[in-house]
Amino acid sequence: MTVLDWALLAGxxxxxxxIGVQTIRRVQSADDFAVAGNRIIWxxxxxxxxxxxxxxxxxxxxxxxxxxxxxxxxxxxxGYAVSFLLIGLFVAPRLxxxxxxxxVGDVMEQHYGRAARLATGVLSILLCAGILGAQALAxxxxxxxTLELPxxxxxxxxxxxxxxYSSFGGAWAVIQTxxxxxxxxxxxxxxxLVLALGEVGGPAALVAALPEAHLTFGxxxxxxxxxxxxxxxxxxxxxxxxxxxxxxxxxxxxxxxIGFALSGGFAFLFYFIAASIGLVALVLFPNIAPxxxxxxxxxxxxxxxxxxxxxxxxxxxxxxxxxxxxNSIAVVFVKDIYQPFINPRVSAQKKLWLERGLSLGIGVVxxxxxxxxxxxxxxxxxxxxxxxxxxxIPLLIAVLFGSRAKAAALSAIAAGVVVTAVWIIFLxxxxxxxxxxxxxxxxxxxxxxxxxxxxxSTPTTPATGRPVAEEA
Amino acid sequence: MxxxxxxxxxxxxxxVTLYTGWLGLRxxxxxxxxxxxxxxxxxx
Numbered sequence: 001m002t003v004l005d006w007a008l009l010a011g012x013x014x015x016x017x018x019i020g021v022q023t024i025r026r027v028q029s030a031d032d033f034a035v036a037g038n039r040i041i042w043x044x045x046x047x048x049x050x051x052x053x054x055x056x057x058x059x060x061x062x063x064x065x066x067x068x069x070x071x072x073x074x075x076x077x078x079g080y081a082v083s084f085l086l087i088g089l090f091v092a093p094r095l096x097x098x099x100x101x102x103x104v105g106d107v108m109e110q111h112y113g114r115a116a117r118l119a120t121g122v123l124s125i126l127l128c129a130g131i132l133g134a135q136a137l138a139x140x141x142x143x144x145x146t147l148e149l150p151x152x153x154x155x156x157x158x159x160x161x162x163x164x165y166s167s168f169g170g171a172w173a174v175i176q177t178x179x180x181x182x183x184x185x186x187x188x189x190x191x192x193l194v195l196a197l198g199e200v201g202g203p204a205a206l207v208a209a210l211p212e213a214h215l216t217f218g219x220x221x222x223x224x225x226x227x228x229x230x231x232x233x234x235x236x237x238x239x240x241x242x243x244x245x246x247x248x249x250x251x252x253x254x255x256x257x258i259g260f261a262l263s264g265g266f267a268f269l270f271y272f273i274a275a276s277i278g279l280v281a282l283v284l285f286p287n288i289a290p291x292x293x294x295x296x297x298x299x300x301x302x303x304x305x306x307x308x309x310x311x312x313x314x315x316x317x318x319x320x321x322x323x324x325x326x327n328s329i330a331v332v333f334v335k336d337i338y339q340p341f342i343n344p345r346v347s348a349q350k351k352l353w354l355e356r357g358l359s360l361g362i363g364v365v366x367x368x369x370x371x372x373x374x375x376x377x378x379x380x381x382x383x384x385x386x387x388x389x390x391x392x393i394p395l396l397i398a399v400l401f402g403s404r405a406k407a408a409a410l411s412a413i414a415a416g417v418v419v420t421a422v423w424i425i426f427l428x429x430x431x432x433x434x435x436x437x438x439x440x441x442x443x444x445x446x447x448x449x450x451x452x453x454x455x456x457s458t459p460t461t462p463a464t465g466r467p468v469a470e471e472a
Numbered sequence: 473m474x475x476x477x478x479x480x481x482x483x484x485x486x487x488v489t490l491y492t493g494w495l496g497l498r499x500x501x502x503x504x505x506x507x508x509x510x511x512x513x514x515x516x
Contacts, residue, residue, distance in 0.1 A: 266488065
């Protein structure tokens with residue numbers, strides 16, 4: 001790293017802080033803090049959403065796993081992009097029909113009652129805390145591998161900046177810093193691949209130097225492993241709180257559909273770039289740890305001046321994700337737990353300051369949590385288990401079909417938790433099948449069975465199909 | 473074909489990013505730098 005690199009990296013951090021300061025005055029209410037006053041148009045929604053979900057797993061994780069397993073891991077990871085594409089086309093526009101909604105819990109309560117809101121709120125916080133911790137850990141990985149600074153202070157400084165702008169600027173700061181981070185990651189990660197290809201001798205030399213299985217669709221994975229991974233990525237972060245909250249921040253259904261679907265399309269391309277950098281690293285630096293693939297390429301192959309910008313881009317990848325999840329935890333706690341169950345008469349001003357205070361406190365707790373989690377992708381997958389087998393299916397059924405089967409939803413959530421936990425503890429290792437997939441199947445099955453049973457035993461109004469008691 | 477993907481996809485990603493970034497910058501100027509704070513808007 002030259003003086004120029006350090007100056008450019010410092011410039012990136014100064015820009016983040018400047019945006020944080022400039023957006024503070026836009027945050028006057030909980031609406032501004034949670035959904036930026038519903039003013040986010042599709043290009044900003046697209047860029048900020050892409051920056052949020054292209055995190056440590058999508059960059060360092062995909063490059064590292066492709067380094068060790070080949071493109072097969074990238075193809076499995078495409079499940080994530082497919083999910084964004086489908087949600088963007090069919091679900092995101094419908095979310096804008098829930099006027100005034102800030103959280104997934106707002107949607108779940110409208111269909112399944114207060115208990116569903118509480119369950120959604122608790123699970124939202126667990127999921128967000130897991131992913132926030134994983135991103136904080138990734139900040140340490142990037143800084144440690146590129147700048148050779150120790151992990152603990154790196155995580156503390158990186159998370160410190162995230163916590164500051166997220167706490168004071170809320171969604172406005174998170175979205176606008178996400179846009180800056182989107183430009184950094186969308187320009188400098190691809191530039192890294194093009195320059196690295198030159199160093200390896202071009203595409204033909206790359207192909208010649210790689211193991212054949214690294215370039216095939218199936219690689220060394222069995223069918224069950226591939227499907228398990230694909231499905232876990234497909235469902236794993238479907239409409240998780242920050243993405244739903246970001247969708248609510250758009251002005252209407254059209255902006256929600258275009259922005260969400262575009263981010264899915266963009267993800268396919270970004271994963272290919274990250275995976276290909278992993279393959280270049282394998283050819284040039286075969287003895288490094290997989291997680292170090294991108295940082296090693298950056299530090300060894302890029303010219304002075306560009307290193308600072310690419311390190312900033314790598315930090316952008318993880319910091320943008322971290323700030324989105326941090327903002328969501330605060331908003332979900334206040335909207336889905338504190339206001340409905342602890343203090344329904346909380347004033348608008350107190351709510352805003354509570355969200356700001358929570359962002360600060362949770363940021364500190366997450367940093368401590370991050371320093372005890374061993375691997376980025378493992379941490380991501382671990383936190384997936386709280387969400388996909390519980391909330392996703394009842395939520396999709398509610399949004400797409402308007403279901404109000406309360407008993408079915410609550411039973412399905414409970415079944416998802418129990419089946420996933422039991423499977424992970426006793427059967428996952430021996431069967432090789434991901435607990436998330438089994439839990440999601442149990443969740444769907446229980447929802448369908450209970451909905452059918454309760455429907456046949458509950459008198460309904462012919463005109464609307466809703467229970468008579470509910471109509472009254 | 474693989475060579476086209478390795479060089480073509482980064483170029484597409486960079487162009488899409490720069491165009492989106494440009495639209496985002498215009499939005500930032502209009503909504504954050506030029507726009508009054510929420511309370512000022514409500515009072516006007």
